[in-house]
Amino acid sequence: MLAAQEAIDYGVRPGSWGCREKIDADAADPARGRTAMVGHPRSMTSNSDDDDIEIIGGDPAGTADERGADGKALTDLVEQPAKVMRIGTMIKQLLEEVRAAPLDEASRGRLRDIHRTSISELEDGLAPELRDELERLTLPFTEDNVPSDAELRIAQAQLVGWLEGLFHGIQTALFAQQMAARQQLEQMRQGALPPGVSVPGQRGGPGHPGTGQYL
Numbered sequence: 001m002l003a004a005q006e007a008i009d010y011g012v013r014p015g016s017w018g019c020r021e022k023i024d025a026d027a028a029d030p031a032r033g034r035t036a037m038v039g040h041p042r043s044m045t046s047n048s049d050d051d052d053i054e055i056i057g058g059d060p061a062g063t064a065d066e067r068g069a070d071g072k073a074l075t076d077l078v079e080q081p082a083k084v085m086r087i088g089t090m091i092k093q094l095l096e097e098v099r100a101a102p103l104d105e106a107s108r109g110r111l112r113d114i115h116r117t118s119i120s121e122l123e124d125g126l127a128p129e130l131r132d133e134l135e136r137l138t139l140p141f142t143e144d145n146v147p148s149d150a151e152l153r154i155a156q157a158q159l160v161g162w163l164e165g166l167f168h169g170i171q172t173a174l175f176a177q178q179m180a181a182r183q184q185l186e187q188m189r190q191g192a193l194p195p196g197v198s199v200p201g202q203r204g205g206p207g208h209p210g211t212g213q214y215l
Contacts, residue, residue: 078170080125087122088163091115095156103149111152112141119159130166137162 078084094111103111119138123131138159141147147155 077127077130078125078166079127083125084122084163087118088160091118091156091163092160095153095160098149098152098156105146108149108152109146112147115155116140134162
């Protein structure tokens with residue numbers, strides 16, 4: 001999970017991979033068995049004091065949906081997130097170049113080689129489950145023929161779309177984990193309060209006096 005959060009924190013611009021908020025690289029650490037609450041925008045929480053609160057004791061409840069059939073979390077499937085992000089950004093830029101203007105035969109041959117090398121490098125940074133999926137989806141170019149502009153655009157767009165889906169899924173999983181941890185924190189707070197005492201700021205508490213009828 002630590003590796004996946006580094007991926008989202010690495011050079012992401014709004015609208016690039018569907019990730020709009022910076023998530024601290026230290027937000028989660030399975031080795032210490034804890035999940036931290038960080039990176040929430042102010043508009044998503046009514047209490048700014050909760051931004052750096054940690055939940056000790058393992059994964060929060062409600063994270064089972066973000067795990068695969070083998071029980072492995074989606075955020076653990078990217079082993080080298082910084083490398084995957086660099087290659088993904090490069091591939092996206094190459095796709096824009098292919099769309100911008102027609103390419104001669106030498107340029108198309110060069111892009112074919114770059115595409116093949118990029119997939120190989122991407123596989124080094126992914127878990128076996130994602131490597132197998134990428135190999136099933138991508139069709140390699142033949143060495144005998146130079147691909148056309150249209151073939152290059154299709155191949156590059158397919159790879160960019162796959163990477164965007166990957167990081168969007170990780171972003172969603174991390175957000176769900178953070179919301180589950182926040183809910184767990186609120187439940188712990190409610191359980192620790194003495195009877196008849198409410199949290200300040202909640203309805204009926206000091207911050208929000210109850211509404212009663214005037215006599």
